[in-house]
Amino acid sequence: MTVRFLRDPMSLAGLGVILLVFVLTMAAPLLSPHDPLPVSLAERLQPAGNDYPLGTDPLGRCLLSRLLFGGRMTLQYSLSVLLIIILIGVPAGLAAGYLGGIVDSILMRMADIVLAFPNLILALVVTGVLGPGLINILIALALVSWVQYARVVRGMVLSLKEKEFILAARASGTAPGGIIWHHLLPNVLPPVAVMATLNLGSLVLSISTLSFLGLGAQPPLPEWGAMINEARNYIVTQPQLMLYPGTAIAVTVLGFNLLGDGLRDVFDPQGFTRPRAYGFGKGKQPVFVAGAKRIK
């Protein structure tokens, strides 16, 4: 299982990118050459050089430092949102699926209402009501994203709870709480882990989007989306201001997606690798399950 993951160049690349981004951004206070906040108009729009590896922005702040600290902000908030929606979505899905009845109806109707709106638009509305700020977009994103987890987990529980090993656990005297904890949760978590990895990419994107629109990180705080917003006016004369945070977002999202795809293959119970549209690994033919008839 692990071997399959390590042999796949795409998953490895994803893992590498994510590790790199994490190390760079989490070590931002150590790595960044300057303080990302103080304004110094005398040094505005400096070109890349010795003092400023990536140059400075229109307010004379070191671009590299802002990029590192901005990524820290984006990743921290994406992970927080993810943690919150897993902590809400998974228990909600377990409860709805296992208990059924009125609990299921209430939770799923709530989910239906949320799903009836486009995610980002709904998050925009919630932030509009709560006011701009990173904590508020965190709440807004959590409110609109937990439903996917609740839905998926509920679906898995519905099929799992008809399995005979759940009946057998009941016959062995295990209480409903024990069945959920010992039998349902361990079978539900691997797919949730895959979903969470794939979801992180889109969360990074959502947080950046909301910050770009001015609803998330407020100036002077660095954040990738907010940085792109600040660079808007200089898109023709100083395109690198927008390119650096834009590339950072794209690379991070790509990394999470590759990693998620790799994890999904690892947890795939069928146990054979699908050839990928973008795969360049040699010999990536689908390996058929032993015993399957070969067509000549």
Next chain:
Amino acid sequence: MTFLSGRNLGKSYFTSKGLWHKEEIRAVYDVSLDLDLENARGAGSRSGNTGLVGESGSGKSTLARLISRLEKPTTGSLRFKDEAIGDLPEKMLLPFRRQVQVIFQDAAASLNPRHTVEKILSEPLRNFFPGMKRKERLERITEIMGQVGLSPDHFERFPHEFSGGQKRRLAIARAVIINPDLLICDEVTSGLDVSLQGQLLNLFLELGDRFGVHYLLVSHDLPAVRYLCRRVLVMYAGRIVEDFPAAEMAASIHPYTRALLESEPSLDGSFSPRFLPGEPPDPSAYPTGCPFHPRCSEKKAVCSEQAPIFKKVADNHGTACHLT
């Protein structure tokens, strides 16, 4: 005091047809039965073993799930040692579950794929003997694994590392590890090759003799039932149509039972099957009167009008048929 008794047990499932209309599917309908294990004690091996036979869809598996209280009966009452258990919540059922265990048809599906053998076999011990220490549990697990014919040092393995026959033994080990009085076996021999079936039935007999476990064997495998059981219950269309001693198969009265027995192939070459015409009735629309009358070769006028009542014809023989 009867060990387990059901009175007029029924289980219906509802499917919605359209927005308001619901269709009732009666999987089990007005079943009364007593499983008396006290009288069976000391009366020799197999004496408390009961077979439940019938064709697919006759409701025998549903009945097994009702009397193991994995499903709640929709009608009727279920009593365990004179205590009504039909409506009890799960945590009040522990004393009942302690004595009545179940083995499922698909042993592989009845074992959690993410649990080791130790965890699987510990589960009933933890629930029924909360004070047991891990060391004592491991001793008991080692002991039971030897008794069901598994290698005792395999307790760190996962279910998928075992063969089909070993998984069945594992499922049996989990059920008998707490020494239950009654073991409900739902189609345990189906889908196995004959030698494995034989091994399992002999294991059942051995465990029965050694620990005093009695069996309710739900099966459509007549030879297995005849081998293991003293008493046979025949189900048709959700009802028990005949209850007779396994040794006196020839004395069966109900036309359905006789058709079932005659459809069994034999090895001596005298096999001339007599096939029943027609099909089993639709459980959402049983025929009026006796549910078997459309297929019965001996039906009378009364059969299509009045449902037969279950009557005793001898001390240990009863049937629901107008012909008696």
